[in-house]
Amino acid sequence: MLQPTALSYLVLVIFIAFINSIWIIKAESNFDWKPDINGTNDYSCNLDYCTGNQFEVNRCCACAHIASNVPEFSPLHIEIINNKGESVVILNKKDTGAVNVSITHSNGWLRHFPSNLCDFKSELKSIDFSYNHIKVWANLSCLYMLDSLKLTGNRLTTVSNSTFIGLYSLRSVDLSFNEIRTIDLHMLSDQSIHLFNIDLSNNLMKTLDASNMIIQDKFFCKIDFSHNEIQGLTSKVGTLLENEVHQNGGDILLRNMREEFVFKEWLSDFADAIEDYQTIFSNFRGTYDIKNSKVHCDCRVGRFLKYCPNDFYRIYKSKDNEFICGSPEKLVNISVFGIPLYDDVFDEMICEVWDHCPRKCKCVEQPRRERLL
Numbered sequence: 329m330l331q332p333t334a335l336s337y338l339v340l341v342i343f344i345a346f347i348n349s350i351w352i353i354k355a356e357s358n359f360d361w362k363p364d365i366n367g368t369n370d371y372s373c374n375l376d377y378c379t380g381n382q383f384e385v386n387r388c389c390a391c392a393h394i395a396s397n398v399p400e401f402s403p404l405h406i407e408i409i410n411n412k413g414e415s416v417v418i419l420n421k422k423d424t425g426a427v428n429v430s431i432t433h434s435n436g437w438l439r440h441f442p443s444n445l446c447d448f449k450s451e452l453k454s455i456d457f458s459y460n461h462i463k464v465w466a467n468l469s470c471l472y473m474l475d476s477l478k479l480t481g482n483r484l485t486t487v488s489n490s491t492f493i494g495l496y497s498l499r500s501v502d503l504s505f506n507e508i509r510t511i512d513l514h515m516l517s518d519q520s521i522h523l524f525n526i527d528l529s530n531n532l533m534k535t536l537d538a539s540n541m542i543i544q545d546k547f548f549c550k551i552d553f554s555h556n557e558i559q560g561l562t563s564k565v566g567t568l569l570e571n572e573v574h575q576n577g578g579d580i581l582l583r584n585m586r587e588e589f590v591f592k593e594w595l596s597d598f599a600d601a602i603e604d605y606q607t608i609f610s611n612f613r614g615t616y617d618i619k620n621s622k623v624h625c626d627c628r629v630g631r632f633l634k635y636c637p638n639d640f641y642r643i644y645k646s647k648d649n650e651f652i653c654g655s656p657e658k659l660v661n662i663s664v665f666g667i668p669l670y671d672d673v674f675d676e677m678i679c680e681v682w683d684h685c686p687r688k689c690k691c692v693e694q695p696r697r698e699r700l701l
């Protein structure tokens with residue numbers, strides 16, 4: 329009686345080893361867009377629809393299938409417990425044992441996240457607290473199964489670089505119509521973060537750092553910063569030139585900005601050589617959409633156009649996008665895409681230069697003709 333049992337055990341072991349090796353090969357060479365949490369994440373992707381190289385397949389699976397595969401969730405309810413807007417999630421008897429739960433409580437009086445959210449950490453897939461009065465973040469890092477987080481129309485003022493830590497499964501976040509003024513450097517850089525869609529439109533941001541858009545070894549689908557007051561990009565940590573950045577970027581929306589964009593700080597002293605421009609822009613795999621925003625068209629835009637025109641068009645000219653100058657005077661309302669690259673109007677893309685400029689002179693750099701005047 330012993331022998332057949334031992335034999336079947338051996339067969340089983342071989343079979344498991346075989347299955348594992350298939351899984352490993354598949355994960356390495358083909359399909360790794362989904363964060364795999366304890367093997368429980370089962371979002372699928374149609375590989376007939378998503379084709380191309382590994383990067384393209386990953387991006388397509390992440391972006392095209394986002395939130396499209398979510399089945400019916402059991403809804404849980406919120407009970408407000410006092411007039412300070414504090415609340416708890418309540419569990420009905422019939423929901424006990426549900427695998428997928430969601431919580432929706434919109435147009436309400438929440439001022440804080442419910443205090444017992446972590447009790448549902450292994451089932452909670454979706455939160456919608458749109459149009460409440462939430463001002464401060466709670467530590468959400470326990471919610472490792474959460475797929476989507478909607479907080480549009482609240483009163484949040486910041487996003488820190490620890491806000492999304494531990495949210496391994498989170499793919500989409502809506503923070504539009506809050507009062508966000510600042511986001512930390514490296515908002516998305518932590519190993520545990522795999523966010524694909526973020527809506528930060530209609531907030532009060534004035535600056536934006538490159539470390540939130542160009543992220544080592546990661547990509548995203550779309551981050552929407554439209555309808556803010558962003559006047560320029562910064563590059564405080566200088567990630568762009570120091571490290572080689574792979575497979576980074578995504579589509580960045582900067583539409584309808586109230587102020588004119590200035591590229592100065594972003595492309596200042598550390599990037600003037602042709603190679604610097606080429607490194608920055610050839611590495612970037614996404615697009616910028618700046619429709620209805622205006623740009624200060626100085627020598628940095630001039631250099632960009634001169635040094636890497638193909639990257640410039642690839643990055644800025646997605647679909648019906650525009651690139652309109654708001655200044656200097658002679659370029660006001662001029663569309664960069666509407667003019668051939670050899671047109672003399674690009675001579676107006678200049679910057680004042682102070683170094684080595686003789687006293688009482690005004691020196692300007694004019695990249696198009698590579699000269700100082």
Ligand SMILES: *[C@@H]1O[C@H](CO)[C@@H](O)[C@H](O)[C@H]1NC(C)=O
Pocket residue numbers: 370371397398399400427428453
């Ligand atoms: C839970 O959700 C996953 C995907 O999010 C789905 O594949 C699974 O069938 C759901 N389970 C139940 C019991 O609804």
Ligand SMILES: *[C@@H]1O[C@H](CO)[C@@H](O)[C@H](O)[C@H]1NC(C)=O
Pocket residue numbers: 467468469490
């Ligand atoms: C959030 O909670 C986790 C686990 O309790 C802890 O490790 C982490 O430091 C907390 N994060 C913040 C920003 O307090």
Ligand SMILES: *[C@@H]1O[C@H](CO)[C@@H](O)[C@H](O)[C@H]1NC(C)=O
Pocket residue numbers: 489512513514
């Ligand atoms: C998080 O943000 C703070 C403040 O902006 C910054 O000092 C810190 O370096 C950031 N952490 C990481 C890991 O980038």
Ligand SMILES: *[C@@H]1O[C@H](CO)[C@@H](O)[C@H](O)[C@H]1NC(C)=O
Pocket residue numbers: 660661
């Ligand atoms: C530029 O366009 C805006 C509308 O977008 C208009 O109000 C403004 O007068 C125009 N300025 C010039 C100098 O053409």
Ligand SMILES: CC(=O)N[C@H]1CO[C@H](CO)[C@@H](O)[C@@H]1O
Pocket residue numbers: 365366472
């Ligand atoms: C093996 C493994 O990845 N285990 C993880 C399952 O999820 C919990 C919650 O995030 C982690 O703490 C484990 O490390």
